[in-house]
Amino acid sequence: MAGLIVVGVDGTDTSMRAAAYAVGLARRQDARLVGVYVRPFASSMVSIADTYGSAVASEVEAQNEVESQFRDTVVRERPRLGVDFELVVRHGDPFAELCRVACERAADAVIVGRSEQPLHRFAGSVAQRLTRCGRWPVTVVP
Template sequence: MSAILVGVDGSTSSLRAAAYAAGLARRQRCRLIAVYVRKGPPTMIPLGDDSGAAAATAIEAQDEIERELRAAFRDHVPQLDIEASFQVRTGEPYAELIAAAKEARADAVIVGKSAKVLHRIAGSLAVKLVRCGRWPVTVVP
């Protein structure tokens, strides 16, 4: 294996996925690419609506998650003795993880299990990645 890509979003399952991916990268002596996907800014905010405040709150929350992930990456990766990088992308998580995996020529993709009930009906990111069938996908609970 030459590269393992892990999707992280700050959730407990994504942090478990990152830990699993880091261990696998160390054992396989390959690169680890951690990817955090931010949701894109709203394209149009109606005047006189509270959606501007909601958008600002969402951006602040994503900024905080990104800071926490960068700090965790900076603090924990050096002691693992692996080649690793942290990427931040903006867009739809499925599309961005696929693009990142293609660019990195990833040999495997690792993600955390979704905790959202709706995803059991409509399909989660993990299920979509598995169905894509381009890489082995490991879903960490």
């Protein structure tokens, strides 16, 4: 019986290493792989001086570019990877959306990259929150 692995991707180096690890694991275990890219909502704190919303527009453009790159990579690399891979794009909080996708798809494992932001040592990263959640085995890739 093939399982399902969920991997969080966001374009950072650690998430790309997590995706590579997940592909290898899925290949070895003959599992399906679901990559989850969570688009955060545009910043709610917009500068008063930014009357035309150019900061939000550039943030959305950057998110569109990352999503487009992921989709292109999935289409281009799927035959070479040797795994059944699907990319799911969601909007919102990365922790909540990863949990939602893992529950909806009955995931057997969740893989994420380690956070590179120093603030997460105090506030808690997505990886820490997933680990504390305890619903699935979580692998955090450095």
